[in-house]
Amino acid sequence: MTLATTITIIAIAFIISALLALPLIPMLRRLKFGQSIREEGPQAHQKKAGTPTMGGIIFILSIIVTALALGWMNGLLTTQTVVLLLVLAGFGLIGFLDDFIKVVLKRNLGLTSLQKLIGQIVIAVVSYLLLRLGPFETTVGLPFTSLEIDLGPFYVLFLIFWLVGFSNAVNLTDGLDGLVAGTSSIAFAAFGVLGLVYGQEDLSLVAFSVTGALLGFLLFNANPAKIFMGDTGSLALGGILAMLSVLMKQELLLLLVGIVFVIETLSVILQVISFKTTGKRIFKMSPIHHHFELSGWSEWKVVIVFWTAALAAALIAVLPEVI
Numbered sequence: 586m587t588l589a590t591t592i593t594i595i596a597i598a599f600i601i602s603a604l605l606a607l608p609l610i611p612m613l614r615r616l617k618f619g620q621s622i623r624e625e626g627p628q629a630h631q632k633k634a635g636t637p638t639m640g641g642i643i644f645i646l647s648i649i650v651t652a653l654a655l656g657w658m659n660g661l662l663t664t665q666t667v668v669l670l671l672v673l674a675g676f677g678l679i680g681f682l683d684d685f686i687k688v689v690l691k692r693n694l695g696l697t698s699l700q701k702l703i704g705q706i707v708i709a710v711v712s713y714l715l716l717r718l719g720p721f722e723t724t725v726g727l728p729f730t731s732l733e734i735d736l737g738p739f740y741v742l743f744l745i746f747w748l749v750g751f752s753n754a755v756n757l758t759d760g761l762d763g764l765v766a767g768t769s770s771i772a773f774a775a776f777g778v779l780g781l782v783y784g785q786e787d788l789s790l791v792a793f794s795v796t797g798a799l800l801g802f803l804l805f806n807a808n809p810a811k812i813f814m815g816d817t818g819s820l821a822l823g824g825i826l827a828m829l830s831v832l833m834k835q836e837l838l839l840l841l842v843g844i845v846f847v848i849e850t851l852s853v854i855l856q857v858i859s860f861k862t863t864g865k866r867i868f869k870m871s872p873i874h875h876h877f878e879l880s881g882w883s884e885w886k887v888v889i890v891f892w893t894a895a896l897a898a899a900l901i902a903v904l905p906e907v908i
Contacts, residue, residue: 586786591777594655594790595797601647602801606640610805610812613637618688636810639684641818644798645677651794661787664719665832668712669791669825675708676752676824680816688815695816705752705824709745712828728838729905747836748827754846755823756816757853757872762808764874764888768845768895769822770799775842775899776829782906788832795825808885844898845891849873 613619619635649670656662683695696704723740724733736743759765773795780789802818805811814822823846830839840847852873859867868876877887 586781586789590659591781591789591793594651594793595800597655598644598647598651598794598797599801601650602644602798603804605643605646606802606805606812609640609643610637613639613812633810636813638688638813638815639681639817640802640806640812641677641680641814641816641821643812644795644802644814644818645673645821647798647801648673648791648794651798652791655794656787656790659786659790661790663787664715665785666787666791668715669788669828669832671715672708672712672748672828673821673825675711676705676748677817677821679704679708680756680818680820683820684815684817701820702749705749705820706745708824709748710741712748713741713744716832722834724834725836726834728835728841728902743836744831747831748824750850751827751839751843751846752820752823754843754850755826756819758846758849758874759814759819760872761874761878761884761888762810763803763806764891765814765819765822766799766803766806767888767892768843769826770796770803771892771895771899772826772842773799773829775903776826776833776835778903779833779835779906783833785833788829791825792829795822808888838902841898841902845895852876 614637617635618637618639652666652670653662656666679696679701683701686692687695723737724735725740725743726733755765755769758768773792777789777792777796780786780792799822802814806814826843827839830836830842849872852868853871855867856871859865869879870876874887874891877890878884882890
């Protein structure tokens with residue numbers, strides 16, 4: 586895959602996202618598909634109430650159209666491509682149902698945690714079975730080494746944990762304008778480059794399609810956001826990002842590339858453990874991006890710092906493979 590092809594993939598996905606957003610945002614506003622802001626969150630966020638949500642539909646459609654069209658034209662439609670798009674659509678559907686119940690049916694809790702978990706497990710297992718139809722390694726490689734651990738029949742359990750864990754991690758991170766769209770676009774670009782290095786052009790095609798689609802969405806999601814991605818977008822992004830790391834056999838490298846998502850999740854876990862065991866909170870509010878907000882940082886400053894951290898982590902992960 587040449588540099589020109591890579592730029593073309595990103596540009597097409599970018600344009601499709603931007604064009605889809607233009608009519609969809611006013612349509613969602615007319616339908617009153619607005620985001621509800623939880624009262625216990627930062628008070629500065631209350632002004633965001635009513636901003637259209639479910640915007641993940643925009644970049645999900647862009648990714649699918651770009652990947653299928655260019656994949657067919659360039660002979661890159663493979664089982665791996667199909668599995669990635671299945672995870673994207675499947676996890677996006679779970680998020681859409683959750684958003685729909687909350688926003689349209691006015692049931693604040695949306696899907697229950699158990700309902701979400703069952704849906705995510707089903708998609709993970711179906712994906713695993715599809716991959717097992719062909720040659721598929723059940724090993725997990727240790728980053729920056731040649732060492733591998735073969736999980737054998739237990740790999741399916743790891744796959745479930747990985748997809749569910751990262752889909753929820755990205756979901757937790759989605760709390761500030763442009764935060765997830767920016768950090769995710771960096772992570773997918775990193776895996777796109779790794780795909781080129783490893784000769785996995787089909788995976789790079791999907792990764793760069795996501796990058797372009799997210800950048801197009803970011804035009805309308807950056808502060809002040811005109812639309813939110815909702816669970817529709819965040820669950821889909823976390824799921825496909827985790828599956829991308831699985832297909833590249835760079836599962837654990839995702840802990841570095843997705844360092845922002847990992848830290849956000851750990852901040853919630855530590856906050857809960859601390860409060861339940863000592864009655865005290867470690868952070869002013871979790872996930873940790875809210876802690877920085879309540880410490881006096883502007884929302885834009887938090888987002889820029891987190892984007893920078895994501896970029897630094899991606900460079901650390903990718904450069905040793907490129908050089």
